[in-house]
Amino acid sequence: MRLTILKRLFARRNSRIVLLVELLLSYLAFFLIISFMVKQMQNNRYPLGFDYKNIYKIGIDASTVTDQATVEQEVDAIMDFVIEYPGVQSMSWCFSSFFFQKGYMNTYRPLRYGDLAIPADQVNQMVVDDDFSRTMGIEVTEGRWFEPGDNAAANRPVVVSELLRTKLFGTGRAVGEIVDYCGQQCRVVGVCKNFKHKGDYTRPEATIILRNGDPDEVEYETGTCMSGSSCGYNEFVKTTGSLPETFEPDLIAQVAQRFNGIVLTIQSMDRTHTQYVTNTWLPLVAIFLVILALFLNVLFGMFGVMWYNISLRRSEIGLRMAVGANKGHIYRQFVGEMVVLTTVAVIPGLILAAQAPILDLFEMGTRVYIISMILAAVVIYILVTTCVLLPSARATKILPAVALHEE
């Protein structure tokens, strides 16, 4: 039966070429968009690694205050005020790329450990204070986080993420080792769990975390040699989660009232996260829907062609029923013809799509491409089969006695 269907389709190949090309292009379009979606979902499997619920990013705008000494005093006072606000659990300072943004911070020079040198663009870095781990929920798996006693350390203390730990030390000891960062000899005091500061749909990056330090207060060197985009000074505040909705405007109003000329801005990390998820998925879903809409046009065309085709083949259907085909045979024949036609289009699509992992287009990884190739084929087959169900059902309702005697 399958061979007969193939012969049938081959005999009418010229009339099917347009439909085949449409199916092939649709497959490739679905493959591409599904690849991006699968990549996002694959990355989402890695834990985020930090908290964002009940955490706020504080910004201080003191641009109208001209006296720099006053600004510094006022900022310290504001931070003291904020930490004392009912419901605030902890506060932390950070100089790095913002969370849930695509920014980066790398050094000018490679990170060195013995003879090993990791290129600058492969290491992300942050400069934080002692409360950062507690505030942002970053878990330490080896050693410890920074503490006030590090002020007296001869070497700048650093914490490395598990990814960077593996790159530098493999399975060997990490805590206590000395790494060369920006010409400074830094001591690893701890290893933390990987975290994805750019968001849920990215991969964790090898990260080195440096302890902040006032050069007047610490023994070690505090300089940095960093380059980056979207980086800056961030203050993060962790709350208990039981604060009323009026917390944000209330805090802003109180600061404005107490500190003349200084404006406080508060950004909920929860809302930032929601925005990030929306911004990530919205374009992908929109493109997917556009592709789907275009493919539905192809399906409508296929539906029409099949409907007309069945009208032309009434006597053939009547004949098949006369010689022993039941309704199930007729149904499967027409669905089978469309499935075979779709397969003839999908096979070159698979061959073309297979070039993506070979050429490592978009650097998504072979697994993503293979999953996407299969999913795109499944989507195409499901939609095609759904489209042909009604015309095929119509074919089964043809009365052979009538069809065989029509001229």
Place this chain on the structure above:
Amino acid sequence: MIILKELEKVYTTDEIETQALTRINLEVKDGEFLSVMGPSGCGKSTLLNLIGLLDVPTGGTVDIDGNHFDGWSDKALAAFRNEKLGFIFQSFHLINDLPVIDNVELPLLYRKGISGKPRRAMAMEALERVGLSTRTRHYPSQLSGGQKQRVAIARAVVGRPAIILADEPTGNLDSKMGENIIAILEKLNREEKATIVMVTHDENLSKRTDRVIHLFDGMQVN
């Protein structure tokens, strides 16, 4: 044996009711070659459709080899047609996109237990019986009318059915081709004991059969 008892068929539309057959009683013995004659519209094709289980009678019964078909499913009827009945039509009804050999194989595609090679062998044997074994790769558009009808006969007999129903098999052929066709049918009836029920307008052809019945306005007149 085919037994028709009080067989009736009424076609009903929104506006019109047409009595195609009225109280037909008929017995066709095994191995009999029967002609059905009558003017256009008298119900000959309807009778053949009912015997061939392609339509459902409004009244009466159709009995073939002891089988009553009341309440049979579409699947069971299709299987019975495939095993026991072969059809030959006036307009041949060959599938133009398939070569001759595939057209002949068609009934065997719906029969369980026959795989590709035996199916092909049976189709070849059927074509040899009608003298067309050299035309297997031809398409119907490349054949003459007589050849097309011979292919149709091969298709009808490929599964060795007990009963062949022929609806004006020579209607679209000239006399010489028609003579060839009837000769093949006679041979099938004589040598393979196939029961043949043939609708025809041709009196000369009907005389070559074992028995003739006449229909007029849906009723049997002899």
